[in-house]
Amino acid sequence: MNEKISRFLETRQPSTPCLVVDIDIVRDNYNALRASLPQADIYYAVKANPAPQILEALVSLGAHFDAASFAEIEFCLEAGAKASALSYGNTIKKQTDIARAHEAGVALFTFDSAAELEKLAAAAPGARVICRILMENDDAQWPLSRKFGCDPAMAKDLLIAAKNKGLKPYGVSFHVGSQQINPRQWIAAIAKTASLFADTARSGVDLEAINLGGGFPASYRDQVPEVAAYGDIIATALTESFGNAPPRVIVEPGRGLCGDAGVIQSEVVLISRKSADDETRWIYLDAGKFGGLPETTEERIQYRIRTPHDGSATGPVIIAGPTCEELDILYDKAGYELPLALKIGDKIEFLSAGAYTATYASVGFNGYPPLDEYYI
Numbered sequence: 001m002n003e004k005i006s007r008f009l010e011t012r013q014p015s016t017p018c019l020v021v022d023i024d025i026v027r028d029n030y031n032a033l034r035a036s037l038p039q040a041d042i043y044y045a046v047k048a049n050p051a052p053q054i055l056e057a058l059v060s061l062g063a064h065f066d067a068a069s070f071a072e073i074e075f076c077l078e079a080g081a082k083a084s085a086l087s088y089g090n091t092i093k094k095q096t097d098i099a100r101a102h103e104a105g106v107a108l109f110t111f112d113s114a115a116e117l118e119k120l121a122a123a124a125p126g127a128r129v130i131c132r133i134l135m136e137n138d139d140a141q142w143p144l145s146r147k148f149g150c151d152p153a154m155a156k157d158l159l160i161a162a163k164n165k166g167l168k169p170y171g172v173s174f175h176v177g178s179q180q181i182n183p184r185q186w187i188a189a190i191a192k193t194a195s196l197f198a199d200t201a202r203s204g205v206d207l208e209a210i211n212l213g214g215g216f217p218a219s220y221r222d223q224v225p226e227v228a229a230y231g232d233i234i235a236t237a238l239t240e241s242f243g244n245a246p247p248r249v250i251v252e253p254g255r256g257l258c259g260d261a262g263v264i265q266s267e268v269v270l271i272s273r274k275s276a277d278d279e280t281r282w283i284y285l286d287a288g289k290f291g292g293l294p295e296t297t298e299e300r301i302q303y304r305i306r307t308p309h310d311g312s313a314t315g316p317v318i319i320a321g322p323t324c325e326e327l328d329i330l331y332d333k334a335g336y337e338l339p340l341a342l343k344i345g346d347k348i349e350f351l352s353a354g355a356y357t358a359t360y361a362s363v364g365f366n367g368y369p370p371l372d373e374y375y376i
Contacts, residue, residue: 016266021053043063048259048356064250083107121162136176156199272284290362
C-alpha cells in the first residue's frame with residue numbers, strides 16, 4: 001500500500017468495507033505497458049473496473065477500450081472515448097445490443113461461433129470482426145480456457161464465412177488466462193495464431209490484426225515478472241512467427257492496469273475457534289465473496305493482507321466474510337497466518353485489489369451494500 005492511499009485511510013477514516021484506488025498508479029501502469037509493448041494498441045478491459053475516473057484518465061492517455069456490454073460502451077463514450085477506439089469484445093451479445101453498438105459507431109466486434117456471426121452480419125453490416133480461438137491457460141491463476149473461443153479450424157471457416165456475409169474478417173484473438181504469471185505462454189499462442197493467418201490467406205482471406213488478450217498480472221502473494229519481461233517475450237514471439245511484417249497488435253489489459261492501484265479496507269467483525277483446543281482461528285470480516293472478493297473462489301487469487309500488528313507473532317487462520325452463507329469463506333487451504341494480536345474492530349487491508357472487486361460486488365445480499373469506492 002502506497003503512502004497516498006495510507007494517508008487517505010488515516011485522515012478520512014472511511015466506513016468499511018471500502019475500496020480506495022490511486023489513479024496515478026493506473027496511469028503509471030498504462031505507461032509502463034505502452035513502453036514495454038510499443039507496437040501494440042492498448043484496449044483497457046473495462047470489466048476490470050469501469051469507474052469513470054479510471055476511464056477518463058485512460059482516455060487522456062490515448063487508450064482504446066474493450067467493452068463486454070453495451071452499458072460498458074456507454075461508460076466509455078461518457079468518459080470521452082471515441083467510438084472508433086472501442087471494441088465489443090464479448091463473444092456473447094444480444095443482436096439488439098450489437099445493433100445499438102454499431103449505430104453508436106463501434107466497428108470492431110469479436111465472435112467465436114456461427115450463430116454469433118449471423119447476428120453480426122444482420123446487425124452490424126460491414127463491421128470488422130475478430131474470431132477468438134481456444135487457448136491453453138497453463139500457469140494462469142484465473143483460467144479462461146473453456147467458455148470463450150473455438151477450434152482454429154472452425155475459426156478459419158468462420159472468418160471465410162464472415163467475408164461472404166459482407167463483414168470484414170479483421171483478425172484473430174486469444175487469451176492465455178487472467179493473472180498469467182508465465183510470459184512464455186504467449187509464445188505458443190502467437191505461433192498457433194500465425195498458422196491460422198497463413199491458412200486463411202491461402203483461402204483468400206487476409207487478416208490484419210492479432211489480439212493477444214489480457215493476462216498481465218497484478219502483485220498478489222506470488223512473485224510476478226516485470227511487465228518488461230512480457231514485452232520482450234511477446235516481441236520476440238511476434239518476430240519469430242510473423243517475420244518483419246507482423247500484423248496490427250492489440251492487447252487487452254485489465255488487472256494489469258488497475259489491480260495494483262487499489263486497496264480494500266475491511267474490519268474484523270469476529271474472531272473465534274471451533275473447539276477449545278483448535279489452534280486455527282476463524283477471522284470474520286465485513287468484506288467477503290459477495291462484497292468485492294469473489295476471486296477468492298477456489299482460493300485462486302490470493303491477496304496480500306496488511307494488519308496493524310504486522311511483524312508480531314502469527315498463527316494459522318481461516319478467513320471468511322460476514323454473510324449467512326457457507327460459500328463465503330475466502331481462505332481455508334492457502335496457509336494464511338495473521339498476527340495473534342489481531343482483535344475485533346481492527347482494520348485490515350487487502351492489497352492490489354483494484355480489479356474485479358467493486359465491479360463484482362453483490363447488491364443487497366443479506367442486506368449488505370456493495371463496497372464504497374474512493375478514487376484519489
